[in-house]
Amino acid sequence: MKTFKNPILPGFYPDPSICRVEDDYYMVTSTFEYFPGVPIFHSKDLVNWRQLGHVLDRPSQLNLDGTPCSKGIYAATIRYNDGIFYMITTFVVSKTGARKNFYVTATDPAGPWSEPNWLDDAPGIDSSLFFDEDGKVYFTANRVPPEGQQYPKHMEIYLQELDLQEKQLVGSKYSLWDGALKQIHAQEAPHLYKIDGYYYLIIAEGGTGFTHSVTIARSESITGPYEVCKTNPILTHRHLGRNYPITNVGHADIVETQDGEWWMVCLGTRPYGGDYRNIGRETFLVPFTWENGWPVVNPGKGIVEIEMVRPSLPEQRWQTQQACDHFDSEKLDDRWNFIRTPRENFWSLTERTGFLRLKTKAETIIEETNPSFIGRRQQHINFAVRTEMHFSPTEEGESAGLVLLQSTDYQYRLEYTKVSGDTVVCLTKRVEGIDNVEAIYKTNANVLFFKVEAFGQSYSFYYAEKPEQWEIVKENVDGTILSSDVAGGFVGTYIGMYTSSSGKESSNFVDFDYFEYVGLSN
Incomplete structure (x- = not known):
C-alpha cells in the first residue's frame, strides 16, 4: 500500500x-x-x-x-x-x-x-x-x-x-x-x-x-x-504522553472524497528537544470510518501517525517549490509574509533587478508595528538558511540582517550595524523583552553573507565576507526561546530579512540577492 x-x-x-x-x-x-x-x-x-x-x-x-x-x-x-x-x-x-x-x-x-x-x-x-x-x-x-x-x-x-x-x-x-x-x-x-x-x-x-x-x-x-x-x-493524543512525536491534536474538519472515503484534517504539533514546539501548530491528515452512525478515527489505532496509508485518490504532485528565492520575479512568492498590514511600499523587486530591496524604516521588530521585515515559516526541525546582503550602515542604530522571530519579546537577530562608530556583525538574543548581545565582531564590508543552521534546539550563526568562507558568530545557542511553550502565544517561528533605523528616519536601504531555506536530515 x-x-x-x-x-x-x-x-x-x-x-x-x-x-x-x-x-x-x-x-x-x-x-x-x-x-x-x-x-x-x-x-x-x-x-x-x-x-x-x-x-x-x-x-x-x-x-x-x-x-x-x-x-x-x-x-x-x-x-x-x-x-x-x-x-x-x-x-x-x-x-x-x-x-x-x-x-x-x-x-x-x-x-x-x-x-x-x-x-x-x-x-x-x-x-x-x-x-x-x-x-x-x-x-x-x-x-x-x-x-x-x-x-x-x-x-x-x-x-x-x-x-x-x-x-x-x-x-x-x-x-x-x-x-x-x-x-x-x-x-x-x-x-x-x-x-x-x-x-x-x-x-x-x-x-x-x-x-x-x-x-x-x-x-x-x-x-x-x-x-x-x-x-x-x-480524537486526542493527551493519553499518549508528552514524548509521543505528535501532540496537541485537535481542531478538526472533515471531508468525503468522490470515492466515498472520509478524511479529517486537524492541527497537531511535533515537539522536539523537550516539550518545545518552535515549528508551531501544523496540519495533519487522518482517515475515519462510520460505525453505528458515529466516526471511528484511524480504526484500530485511534491516533494520527507520521506515516499513514494514502487516500484512494489518484496521486497528483505539484512542482516543487524552489529552495532558493533569487528575487527574479516582480511579485513576492506566496511563502513570504509581513508582520501586520504594510501601509507603504518599503520593499521592491524592481528597483534593483534580481534583488529584494528593503527600505530602512524607523519601526523596529521589538514593537507591535509594521517593521521592514519579510519572512517565511520554519518548517523543519533541522534546517539551514543563508542569504547575501548588500548594506552599509551609515548612522548609529541602522541595522540589517536576519531575524528568527517568535514574537516582539522572543527572537534572535543576526545584524550588520553601527555601534560607537564601528560597523559590526552582532547576534542579539531577546528574551522576556530584554536584548542580550551574544556575540559581536568588527567588520567593514558592503557585502555580507549570513547563515543560520539549526539541529533540533541547537542554533548556530555564521557570517562571511566572501561566498562560503564562513566565520563563526556563535554556535549551539538555545533555540527553545523560539517556542510558544516559552514565549507564549499561538504562532510558530518565522525566519526573515529585516532592516531598521531604530526610531530615527532614514533614507538607507538593504538589498538581498537571494534567500535560501533548506530542510536538513538528522
Missing part, C-alpha cells in the same frame, strides 16, 4: 478547514498577526498541496495595525455553495479580547476575494458556516453560556441563521452544546454537517495545548437537542 507522511502542511499552519468541489480540495489555515492573511491551498489527492495565494491579500480587507502578537486572524472556515466560495473567520482585535466575525466570498478560490462582510452581534471565536438542504444558511461559533460559566473557560457552541442577502445574522440564537468533557474547558472550533439524516456537530475541547481533543454530537434537528457520542473524544 502506498503511504504518505504527516504533516501535510508542515510549519505554522494551524486550524485547518477543508472543502471539496467535485474532484478538487481547498484548505485554509489561521495567520494571526501576519499579512497577507489566510493562505489558501489546493489539492487533488489530499496529500499534495499547492498554495493558490491568500484570501485576505489587500489592506482594505485586513487592518492589523497595532494588533498584538498572537491576536488577529483566528480559525478560518472555508465552504462552497452554488458556485461561490465562502471564508469566515474571527478577527481578535486586542489584548482585551475584542472579537469580530466576518466573511468574504469569491467565485475563484485563487481570488480576488470580496471585501469583508462584518457580522453584528456575533460573539465568540472560530466561526463557521453551514448550508442546509432547504437553502438556509447558519452561523456557528462559541460563546459564554447565557446562564454563566460553571468552571473556568466554560464555553458553549451556538447557532444563528445568516441572511446572505442582508449579509447579517437574523432570528434567535440557539444554544447547541457545551461539550462532552465537562471541566475540560474551551469548547470551540464548531463545524456542522448533514449526513444520513443527522446534523453532526464536531468541536474542539481542552484548549489548543496538550489536552486538545475532537468531540462530536448529533441531532435530527439543527437546533437540537444534540446526542453526545459515547466514545468521545473521537
Whole structure:
C-alpha cells in the first residue's frame, strides 16, 4: 500500500478547514498577526498541496495595525455553495479580547476575494458556516453560556441563521452544546454537517495545548437537542504522553472524497528537544470510518501517525517549490509574509533587478508595528538558511540582517550595524523583552553573507565576507526561546530579512540577492 507522511502542511499552519468541489480540495489555515492573511491551498489527492495565494491579500480587507502578537486572524472556515466560495473567520482585535466575525466570498478560490462582510452581534471565536438542504444558511461559533460559566473557560457552541442577502445574522440564537468533557474547558472550533439524516456537530475541547481533543454530537434537528457520542473524544493524543512525536491534536474538519472515503484534517504539533514546539501548530491528515452512525478515527489505532496509508485518490504532485528565492520575479512568492498590514511600499523587486530591496524604516521588530521585515515559516526541525546582503550602515542604530522571530519579546537577530562608530556583525538574543548581545565582531564590508543552521534546539550563526568562507558568530545557542511553550502565544517561528533605523528616519536601504531555506536530515 502506498503511504504518505504527516504533516501535510508542515510549519505554522494551524486550524485547518477543508472543502471539496467535485474532484478538487481547498484548505485554509489561521495567520494571526501576519499579512497577507489566510493562505489558501489546493489539492487533488489530499496529500499534495499547492498554495493558490491568500484570501485576505489587500489592506482594505485586513487592518492589523497595532494588533498584538498572537491576536488577529483566528480559525478560518472555508465552504462552497452554488458556485461561490465562502471564508469566515474571527478577527481578535486586542489584548482585551475584542472579537469580530466576518466573511468574504469569491467565485475563484485563487481570488480576488470580496471585501469583508462584518457580522453584528456575533460573539465568540472560530466561526463557521453551514448550508442546509432547504437553502438556509447558519452561523456557528462559541460563546459564554447565557446562564454563566460553571468552571473556568466554560464555553458553549451556538447557532444563528445568516441572511446572505442582508449579509447579517437574523432570528434567535440557539444554544447547541457545551461539550462532552465537562471541566475540560474551551469548547470551540464548531463545524456542522448533514449526513444520513443527522446534523453532526464536531468541536474542539481542552484548549489548543496538550489536552486538545475532537468531540462530536448529533441531532435530527439543527437546533437540537444534540446526542453526545459515547466514545468521545473521537480524537486526542493527551493519553499518549508528552514524548509521543505528535501532540496537541485537535481542531478538526472533515471531508468525503468522490470515492466515498472520509478524511479529517486537524492541527497537531511535533515537539522536539523537550516539550518545545518552535515549528508551531501544523496540519495533519487522518482517515475515519462510520460505525453505528458515529466516526471511528484511524480504526484500530485511534491516533494520527507520521506515516499513514494514502487516500484512494489518484496521486497528483505539484512542482516543487524552489529552495532558493533569487528575487527574479516582480511579485513576492506566496511563502513570504509581513508582520501586520504594510501601509507603504518599503520593499521592491524592481528597483534593483534580481534583488529584494528593503527600505530602512524607523519601526523596529521589538514593537507591535509594521517593521521592514519579510519572512517565511520554519518548517523543519533541522534546517539551514543563508542569504547575501548588500548594506552599509551609515548612522548609529541602522541595522540589517536576519531575524528568527517568535514574537516582539522572543527572537534572535543576526545584524550588520553601527555601534560607537564601528560597523559590526552582532547576534542579539531577546528574551522576556530584554536584548542580550551574544556575540559581536568588527567588520567593514558592503557585502555580507549570513547563515543560520539549526539541529533540533541547537542554533548556530555564521557570517562571511566572501561566498562560503564562513566565520563563526556563535554556535549551539538555545533555540527553545523560539517556542510558544516559552514565549507564549499561538504562532510558530518565522525566519526573515529585516532592516531598521531604530526610531530615527532614514533614507538607507538593504538589498538581498537571494534567500535560501533548506530542510536538513538528522
